[in-house]
Amino acid sequence: MRAGLLFVIACLAACGERDERQARELAGATMGTTFRVTVVSGPSGSPGDALGERISRTLNDIEQSMSTYLISSDVSRFNASQSTEWFRVSAIVCTAVADALSISALTDGAFDITVGPVVDLWGFGPEGSRNEPPDGAMIAAARERVGYARVSADCSRPALRKSRADVRIDLSAYAKGYAVDRIAELLDGEGLADYMAEIGGELRIHGKNAAGDPWRIAIESPAGAGGHVQRVVNLSDAAMATSGDYRNYFEFGERRYSHTIDPRLGEPVSHDLAAVTVVHDQASFADAMATALLVLGPKDGMQFAERQELAVLFQQRAGDNIVESMSPAFRRLAGAD
16 A cells, blocks of 8 residues: 555643644554654644655655565565576665564574465465465475575675575565664654654654653553553653564364464464564564564573563463563563562
């Protein structure tokens, strides 16, 4: 969906007329979801409509390059190519793929942008849903096309290469965070010190809110109806992303099969970790890492997070309840020590 803008003005008084801070919200649609950018400034420094136009162009450029639904995008053209030679792409696609591959290497394949064939096989892709698991032979065949090591990026060209003609990439677990980071760079370049940029729940914030306080960010609970808040944290100068398994799944026999696929096994995860929230400097890293940690599960994921000194919150099912666990870095951030 082409990025569009809806302008909403909201003014919030702080200390007095001379120190009044205004929050202006720019919102619209992009990447099959919604975006929202809130910029806080003084009465004499409110951003003009040109800022919204630049945000729209930035989001549109990213979507036009990375979408798997647009046949003209670089990602779609690379996926359709039957060549195993270097394939020229835009610099932003090459950079995004290179970064995603580095996270795949760091997580030993728990995050993998080539996992699409297995996701489709299990009925969680654009080809439609299913109500029972595929057989082992089908899984083995799909796994032959999966593996981040089958893709290379050389951004000096810039170009991508795949070792098998039928390998394809999907940046959907990375692109929203990447776009948030690009919007943050745009706002920084405008000299804006206080803002929040959010796309599909992945966000990055800087400075203070309109009241002059840290931004209060709600983390959704997997339990109960949508919109139930598990925890609220105060953030400044940070990015946050959450990945969960509770919105898209099917049940067969006595097992629940979620859309969270372990690329290394070619199957949905079987543990009871329901959601992972990651706080980091970069929204793209947080976006991909939330997916990787959800794949790794409560034990291996937390051990990995602690080794990497990541700020993460795990929400794990325990019967009808949700139990939290936090890495030391997240406990410090949340003031839970």
